Amino acid sequence: MAVLLRALPRFQGPAVWGRPLHRLWYCTGQGDSRRWVGSTSPTSQEKPPGTETEKFHTIYRFNAIRVLGYVSRLKLAQTAMTVIALPPGFYSYSQGLLTLNSLCLMSGIACFALAMLCWMSYFFRRLVGILYVNESGTMLRVAHLTFWGWRQDTYYAVSDMIPLTESKDQAQEVFVRIQQYSGKQTFYLTLRYGRILDKERFSQVFGTLTTLK
Template structure:
Protein backbone atom coordinates (compact mmCIF):
# COMPACT_ATOMS: atom_id res chain seq x y z
CA UNK A 1 0.00 0.00 0.00
CA UNK A 2 2.76 2.46 0.95
CA UNK A 3 4.66 1.77 -2.29
CA UNK A 4 1.59 2.46 -4.43
CA UNK A 5 1.10 5.82 -2.72
CA UNK A 6 4.75 6.82 -3.07
CA UNK A 7 4.86 5.72 -6.72
CA UNK A 8 1.87 7.94 -7.45
CA UNK A 9 3.74 11.03 -6.17
CA UNK A 10 7.28 10.18 -7.31
CA UNK A 11 7.98 13.32 -9.36
CA UNK A 12 6.15 15.54 -6.89
CA UNK A 13 7.92 18.01 -4.61
CA UNK A 14 6.95 18.39 -0.98
CA UNK A 15 5.20 21.74 -1.55
CA UNK A 16 3.18 20.31 -4.44
CA UNK A 17 2.16 17.39 -2.26
CA UNK A 18 1.08 19.74 0.56
CA UNK A 19 -1.02 21.80 -1.85
CA UNK A 20 -2.62 18.57 -3.12
CA UNK A 21 -3.50 17.51 0.44
CA UNK A 22 -4.92 20.99 1.26
CA UNK A 23 -7.06 21.00 -1.87
CA UNK A 24 -8.44 17.56 -1.00
CA UNK A 25 -9.24 18.59 2.58
CA UNK A 26 -10.86 21.85 1.48
CA UNK A 27 -12.96 20.08 -1.15
CA UNK A 28 -14.08 17.53 1.43
CA UNK A 29 -15.02 20.21 3.96
CA UNK A 30 -16.84 22.47 1.51
CA UNK A 31 -18.72 19.50 0.05
CA UNK A 32 -19.89 18.43 3.52
CA UNK A 33 -21.20 21.85 4.52
CA UNK A 34 -24.58 22.72 3.09
CA UNK A 35 -24.02 21.31 -0.38
CA UNK A 36 -20.75 23.14 -1.02
CA UNK A 37 -22.26 26.64 -0.85
CA UNK A 38 -19.23 28.06 0.95
CA UNK A 39 -16.19 28.70 -1.21
CA UNK A 40 -12.80 28.37 0.51
CA UNK A 41 -11.01 31.72 0.33
CA UNK A 42 -8.14 31.52 2.84
CA UNK A 43 -6.18 28.70 4.45
CA UNK A 44 -3.57 28.85 7.20
CA UNK A 45 -1.52 25.66 6.78
CA UNK A 46 -0.07 25.68 10.31
CA UNK A 47 -3.37 25.72 12.16
CA UNK A 48 -3.00 22.05 13.12
CA UNK A 49 0.27 22.52 15.08
CA UNK A 50 -1.22 25.60 16.74
CA UNK A 51 -4.24 23.65 17.93
CA UNK A 52 -1.97 20.82 19.12
CA UNK A 53 -0.06 23.29 21.31
CA UNK A 54 -3.35 24.52 22.73
CA UNK A 55 -4.46 20.96 23.38
CA UNK A 56 -1.15 20.14 25.08
CA UNK A 57 -1.85 22.89 27.62
CA UNK A 58 -4.80 20.92 28.91
CA UNK A 59 -2.92 17.62 29.05
CA UNK A 60 0.11 19.17 30.75
CA UNK A 61 -2.08 20.88 33.34
CA UNK A 62 -3.84 17.59 34.17
CA UNK A 63 -0.51 15.72 34.32
CA UNK A 64 0.99 18.37 36.61
CA UNK A 65 -2.13 18.40 38.78
CA UNK A 66 -1.78 14.65 39.28
CA UNK A 67 2.01 14.40 39.60
CA UNK A 68 2.58 17.21 42.12
CA UNK A 69 0.31 15.83 44.87
CA UNK A 70 1.35 12.30 43.92
CA UNK A 71 5.02 13.18 44.31
CA UNK A 72 4.34 14.82 47.69
CA UNK A 73 2.42 11.77 48.92
CA UNK A 74 5.12 9.37 47.69
CA UNK A 75 7.74 11.55 49.39
CA UNK A 76 5.83 11.44 52.71
CA UNK A 77 5.54 7.66 52.41
CA UNK A 78 9.29 7.38 51.83
CA UNK A 79 9.04 5.92 48.34
CA UNK A 80 10.88 8.83 46.69
CA UNK A 81 13.11 11.55 48.06
CA UNK A 82 11.89 15.08 48.73
CA UNK A 83 14.25 16.35 46.00
CA UNK A 84 12.45 14.17 43.46
CA UNK A 85 9.06 15.59 44.50
CA UNK A 86 10.42 19.14 44.25
CA UNK A 87 11.94 18.57 40.80
CA UNK A 88 8.68 17.00 39.60
CA UNK A 89 6.83 20.10 40.78
CA UNK A 90 9.36 22.44 39.17
CA UNK A 91 9.30 20.61 35.83
CA UNK A 92 5.51 20.40 35.73
CA UNK A 93 4.91 24.03 36.63
CA UNK A 94 7.60 25.33 34.25
CA UNK A 95 6.19 23.23 31.39
CA UNK A 96 2.71 24.62 32.12
CA UNK A 97 4.00 28.20 32.15
CA UNK A 98 5.84 27.64 28.86
CA UNK A 99 2.81 26.06 27.16
CA UNK A 100 0.44 28.77 28.40
CA UNK A 101 2.87 31.44 27.17
CA UNK A 102 3.11 29.87 23.72
CA UNK A 103 -0.63 29.21 23.81
CA UNK A 104 -1.27 32.93 24.28
CA UNK A 105 0.24 33.50 20.84
CA UNK A 106 -1.33 30.48 19.13
CA UNK A 107 -4.92 30.71 20.36
CA UNK A 108 -7.73 32.15 18.22
CA UNK A 109 -5.80 31.88 14.95
CA UNK A 110 -8.05 31.72 11.89
CA UNK A 111 -7.39 28.53 9.95
CA UNK A 112 -9.97 28.83 7.17
CA UNK A 113 -12.15 31.55 5.70
CA UNK A 114 -15.11 30.58 3.52
CA UNK A 115 -17.41 32.86 1.55
CA UNK A 116 -20.98 32.25 0.39
CA UNK A 117 -21.89 34.63 -2.45
CA UNK A 118 -25.58 33.60 -2.39
CA UNK A 119 -26.18 34.76 1.19
CA UNK A 120 -23.21 37.19 1.29
CA UNK A 121 -21.94 35.53 4.45
CA UNK A 122 -18.49 34.66 5.74
CA UNK A 123 -17.58 31.53 7.68
CA UNK A 124 -14.45 31.51 9.84
CA UNK A 125 -12.86 28.43 11.33
CA UNK A 126 -10.37 29.04 14.15
CA UNK A 127 -8.72 27.20 17.01
CA UNK A 128 -9.95 28.16 20.47
CA UNK A 129 -8.17 28.18 23.87
CA UNK A 130 -8.61 24.41 24.28
CA UNK A 131 -7.41 23.50 20.76
CA UNK A 132 -10.85 22.79 19.32
CA UNK A 133 -12.16 24.05 16.01
CA UNK A 134 -14.82 26.73 16.26
CA UNK A 135 -16.88 27.94 13.30
CA UNK A 136 -18.33 31.44 13.10
CA UNK A 137 -20.89 32.37 10.46
CA UNK A 138 -21.59 36.06 9.99
CA UNK A 139 -22.84 38.45 7.33
CA UNK A 140 -20.08 40.11 5.34
CA UNK A 141 -21.29 43.52 6.53
CA UNK A 142 -20.41 42.50 10.11
CA UNK A 143 -16.68 42.09 9.29
CA UNK A 144 -14.65 45.14 10.28
CA UNK A 145 -12.32 46.12 7.39
CA UNK A 146 -8.62 45.94 8.11
CA UNK A 147 -8.25 49.66 7.32
CA UNK A 148 -10.51 50.55 10.29
CA UNK A 149 -8.56 48.51 12.83
CA UNK A 150 -6.11 50.26 15.16
CA UNK A 151 -2.45 49.34 14.89
CA UNK A 152 -0.96 47.21 17.64
CA UNK A 153 2.61 46.20 18.51
CA UNK A 154 1.76 42.62 17.53
CA UNK A 155 0.88 43.56 13.94
CA UNK A 156 4.27 42.23 12.82
CA UNK A 157 3.26 38.75 14.00
CA UNK A 158 -0.39 38.69 12.92
CA UNK A 159 -3.26 40.90 11.80
CA UNK A 160 -6.19 41.31 14.16
CA UNK A 161 -9.65 40.41 12.89
CA UNK A 162 -12.73 41.96 14.44
CA UNK A 163 -16.46 42.18 13.95
CA UNK A 164 -18.73 45.15 14.50
CA UNK A 165 -21.15 43.41 16.87
CA UNK A 166 -18.54 41.61 19.00
CA UNK A 167 -15.44 42.60 20.96
CA UNK A 168 -13.81 39.24 20.31
CA UNK A 169 -10.49 39.53 18.49
CA UNK A 170 -9.20 36.78 16.22
CA UNK A 171 -5.78 36.51 14.60
CA UNK A 172 -5.05 36.30 10.88
CA UNK A 173 -1.62 35.42 9.52
CA UNK A 174 -0.91 37.09 6.20
CA UNK A 175 2.69 35.89 5.78
CA UNK A 176 2.17 32.14 5.91
CA UNK A 177 -1.53 32.01 5.10
CA UNK A 178 -2.56 30.89 1.63
CA UNK A 179 -5.10 33.06 -0.18
CA UNK A 180 -7.02 30.66 -2.40
CA UNK A 181 -9.26 33.21 -4.12
CA UNK A 182 -7.87 36.77 -3.98
CA UNK A 183 -11.01 38.49 -5.30
CA UNK A 184 -13.35 36.89 -2.78
CA UNK A 185 -10.79 37.35 0.00
CA UNK A 186 -10.79 41.10 -0.64
CA UNK A 187 -14.58 41.09 -0.58
CA UNK A 188 -14.55 39.36 2.80
CA UNK A 189 -11.78 41.28 4.57
CA UNK A 190 -11.40 44.69 2.96
Protein backbone atom coordinates (compact mmCIF):
# COMPACT_ATOMS: atom_id res chain seq x y z
CA MET A 1 0.00 0.00 0.00
CA ALA A 2 2.91 2.35 0.71
CA VAL A 3 4.19 1.73 -2.83
CA LEU A 4 0.76 2.66 -4.19
CA LEU A 5 0.73 5.89 -2.20
CA ARG A 6 4.15 6.84 -3.54
CA ALA A 7 3.04 6.17 -7.11
CA LEU A 8 -0.31 8.01 -6.98
CA PRO A 9 1.04 11.59 -7.06
CA ARG A 10 2.75 10.85 -10.38
CA PHE A 11 -0.62 10.20 -12.01
CA GLN A 12 -2.32 13.32 -10.67
CA GLY A 13 -1.75 15.41 -13.78
CA PRO A 14 -4.06 18.05 -15.28
CA ALA A 15 -6.37 15.40 -16.74
CA VAL A 16 -7.14 14.00 -13.30
CA TRP A 17 -8.26 17.33 -11.92
CA GLY A 18 -11.17 17.51 -14.36
CA ARG A 19 -12.57 14.03 -13.75
CA PRO A 20 -15.97 13.56 -12.09
CA LEU A 21 -14.48 12.49 -8.78
CA HIS A 22 -12.82 15.88 -8.46
CA ARG A 23 -16.11 17.59 -7.71
CA LEU A 24 -16.62 15.43 -4.62
CA TRP A 25 -13.53 16.70 -2.87
CA TYR A 26 -13.15 20.32 -3.89
CA CYS A 27 -15.27 23.40 -3.49
CA THR A 28 -15.82 26.72 -5.20
CA GLY A 29 -15.76 30.13 -3.60
CA GLN A 30 -13.53 31.58 -0.94
CA GLY A 31 -12.93 30.83 2.71
CA ASP A 32 -15.37 28.64 4.58
CA SER A 33 -18.42 29.90 2.69
CA ARG A 34 -17.63 27.63 -0.21
CA ARG A 35 -20.16 25.26 -1.77
CA TRP A 36 -19.71 21.83 -3.30
CA VAL A 37 -19.38 21.63 -7.06
CA GLY A 38 -21.83 19.37 -8.85
CA SER A 39 -25.47 18.47 -8.41
CA THR A 40 -24.90 15.84 -5.75
CA SER A 41 -23.67 16.73 -2.27
CA PRO A 42 -21.51 14.31 -0.29
CA THR A 43 -23.49 11.99 1.97
CA SER A 44 -23.29 12.57 5.72
CA GLN A 45 -23.54 10.13 8.59
CA GLU A 46 -24.72 11.02 12.10
CA LYS A 47 -24.83 14.70 11.23
CA PRO A 48 -25.29 16.71 14.45
CA PRO A 49 -27.99 19.40 14.49
CA GLY A 50 -26.80 22.92 13.75
CA THR A 51 -23.81 21.92 11.61
CA GLU A 52 -25.50 23.04 8.38
CA THR A 53 -24.81 26.70 9.11
CA GLU A 54 -21.62 26.29 11.15
CA LYS A 55 -18.25 27.09 9.59
CA PHE A 56 -15.67 24.31 9.30
CA HIS A 57 -11.94 24.80 8.77
CA THR A 58 -9.85 22.32 6.79
CA ILE A 59 -6.97 21.05 8.92
CA TYR A 60 -5.78 18.06 6.87
CA ARG A 61 -6.00 16.92 3.25
CA PHE A 62 -4.89 13.77 1.45
CA ASN A 63 -5.06 14.63 -2.26
CA ALA A 64 -4.70 11.05 -3.52
CA ILE A 65 -8.04 10.06 -1.96
CA ARG A 66 -9.96 11.05 -5.11
CA VAL A 67 -7.76 8.72 -7.18
CA LEU A 68 -8.34 5.91 -4.66
CA GLY A 69 -12.09 6.50 -4.98
CA TYR A 70 -11.76 6.08 -8.73
CA VAL A 71 -9.74 2.88 -8.20
CA SER A 72 -12.36 1.61 -5.76
CA ARG A 73 -15.16 2.02 -8.31
CA LEU A 74 -13.08 0.39 -11.04
CA LYS A 75 -12.39 -2.56 -8.73
CA LEU A 76 -16.09 -2.84 -7.95
CA ALA A 77 -16.97 -2.92 -11.65
CA GLN A 78 -14.19 -5.43 -12.42
CA THR A 79 -15.36 -7.74 -9.62
CA ALA A 80 -18.98 -7.53 -10.78
CA MET A 81 -17.99 -8.48 -14.33
CA THR A 82 -15.91 -11.40 -13.05
CA VAL A 83 -18.73 -12.77 -10.91
CA ILE A 84 -21.33 -12.29 -13.66
CA ALA A 85 -19.17 -14.41 -15.97
CA LEU A 86 -19.48 -17.44 -13.65
CA PRO A 87 -23.05 -18.58 -14.58
CA PRO A 88 -22.26 -18.68 -18.33
CA GLY A 89 -19.08 -20.55 -17.41
CA PHE A 90 -21.01 -23.21 -15.50
CA TYR A 91 -23.47 -23.49 -18.37
CA SER A 92 -20.66 -23.90 -20.89
CA TYR A 93 -19.12 -26.61 -18.70
CA SER A 94 -22.46 -28.48 -18.50
CA GLN A 95 -22.64 -28.39 -22.30
CA GLY A 96 -19.11 -29.68 -22.68
CA LEU A 97 -17.85 -26.40 -24.14
CA LEU A 98 -15.53 -25.66 -21.21
CA THR A 99 -13.04 -27.89 -19.44
CA LEU A 100 -13.01 -28.42 -15.68
CA ASN A 101 -9.62 -26.73 -15.37
CA SER A 102 -10.91 -23.63 -17.13
CA LEU A 103 -13.99 -23.55 -14.88
CA CYS A 104 -11.83 -23.86 -11.76
CA LEU A 105 -9.63 -21.06 -13.05
CA MET A 106 -12.64 -18.81 -13.58
CA SER A 107 -13.95 -19.62 -10.10
CA GLY A 108 -10.55 -18.95 -8.56
CA ILE A 109 -10.27 -15.58 -10.27
CA ALA A 110 -13.76 -14.63 -9.11
CA CYS A 111 -13.01 -15.63 -5.49
CA PHE A 112 -9.72 -13.71 -5.56
CA ALA A 113 -11.46 -10.63 -7.00
CA LEU A 114 -14.09 -10.78 -4.24
CA ALA A 115 -11.43 -11.14 -1.54
CA MET A 116 -9.46 -8.19 -2.94
CA LEU A 117 -12.64 -6.11 -3.14
CA CYS A 118 -13.42 -6.79 0.52
CA TRP A 119 -9.88 -5.91 1.59
CA MET A 120 -9.66 -2.75 -0.51
CA SER A 121 -13.11 -1.60 0.54
CA TYR A 122 -12.33 -2.19 4.23
CA PHE A 123 -9.17 -0.07 3.99
CA PHE A 124 -10.35 2.66 1.62
CA ARG A 125 -13.51 3.29 3.70
CA ARG A 126 -11.29 4.01 6.70
CA LEU A 127 -8.67 6.12 4.97
CA VAL A 128 -9.13 9.81 5.76
CA GLY A 129 -9.34 12.17 2.81
CA ILE A 130 -10.03 15.50 4.54
CA LEU A 131 -10.39 16.59 8.17
CA TYR A 132 -12.39 19.64 9.24
CA VAL A 133 -12.91 21.31 12.61
CA ASN A 134 -15.75 23.72 13.36
CA GLU A 135 -15.17 27.29 14.48
CA SER A 136 -15.56 26.50 18.17
CA GLY A 137 -13.24 23.49 17.95
CA THR A 138 -15.78 21.05 19.36
CA MET A 139 -16.74 19.03 16.26
CA LEU A 140 -14.53 17.04 13.87
CA ARG A 141 -15.75 16.22 10.36
CA VAL A 142 -14.05 13.26 8.67
CA ALA A 143 -14.35 12.93 4.88
CA HIS A 144 -13.76 9.37 3.67
CA LEU A 145 -14.95 6.95 1.01
CA THR A 146 -18.00 4.72 0.96
CA PHE A 147 -18.10 1.14 -0.30
CA TRP A 148 -19.06 2.52 -3.73
CA GLY A 149 -16.07 4.86 -3.89
CA TRP A 150 -18.01 8.07 -3.21
CA ARG A 151 -17.38 10.62 -0.49
CA GLN A 152 -19.04 10.45 2.91
CA ASP A 153 -18.77 12.85 5.86
CA THR A 154 -18.85 11.51 9.42
CA TYR A 155 -18.98 13.74 12.50
CA TYR A 156 -17.34 13.19 15.88
CA ALA A 157 -17.03 15.24 19.05
CA VAL A 158 -13.45 16.47 19.48
CA SER A 159 -13.64 15.52 23.16
CA ASP A 160 -14.20 11.89 22.10
CA MET A 161 -11.07 11.74 19.92
CA ILE A 162 -7.99 10.00 21.32
CA PRO A 163 -4.92 12.25 20.84
CA LEU A 164 -2.20 10.81 18.63
CA THR A 165 0.22 11.50 21.47
CA GLU A 166 -1.60 8.77 23.45
CA SER A 167 -1.50 6.30 20.58
CA LYS A 168 1.06 3.53 20.18
CA ASP A 169 1.47 4.51 16.52
CA GLN A 170 4.40 6.69 15.53
CA ALA A 171 3.85 9.83 13.44
CA GLN A 172 6.67 8.69 11.11
CA GLU A 173 4.74 5.55 10.11
CA VAL A 174 2.88 5.40 6.81
CA PHE A 175 -0.51 5.09 8.53
CA VAL A 176 -1.58 6.37 11.92
CA ARG A 177 -4.84 5.33 13.55
CA ILE A 178 -7.29 7.93 14.79
CA GLN A 179 -9.77 6.51 17.26
CA GLN A 180 -12.48 7.57 19.69
CA TYR A 181 -12.75 6.86 23.38
CA SER A 182 -16.19 5.45 22.66
CA GLY A 183 -14.59 3.01 20.21
CA LYS A 184 -17.11 3.70 17.44
CA GLN A 185 -14.81 3.51 14.44
CA THR A 186 -11.13 3.55 13.52
CA PHE A 187 -9.76 5.65 10.67
CA TYR A 188 -6.30 5.76 9.14
CA LEU A 189 -4.32 8.93 8.61
CA THR A 190 -1.14 9.25 6.55
CA LEU A 191 0.99 12.13 7.80
CA ARG A 192 3.76 11.13 5.42
CA TYR A 193 1.74 11.58 2.22
CA GLY A 194 -1.02 13.89 3.45
CA ARG A 195 -0.77 17.60 4.30
CA ILE A 196 -1.60 19.29 7.58
CA LEU A 197 -3.05 22.66 6.56
CA ASP A 198 -3.70 24.09 10.01
CA LYS A 199 -1.18 22.84 12.57
CA GLU A 200 -2.71 24.80 15.44
CA ARG A 201 -6.21 23.36 15.07
CA PHE A 202 -4.78 19.92 14.25
CA SER A 203 -2.81 19.98 17.50
CA GLN A 204 -5.92 21.01 19.44
CA VAL A 205 -7.64 17.83 18.25
CA PHE A 206 -4.84 15.27 18.13
CA GLY A 207 -2.13 16.76 20.34
CA THR A 208 1.20 18.31 19.48
CA LEU A 209 3.45 15.86 17.64
CA THR A 210 7.21 16.28 17.49
CA THR A 211 7.07 16.03 13.67
CA LEU A 212 4.80 19.09 13.57
CA LYS A 213 7.02 21.38 15.62
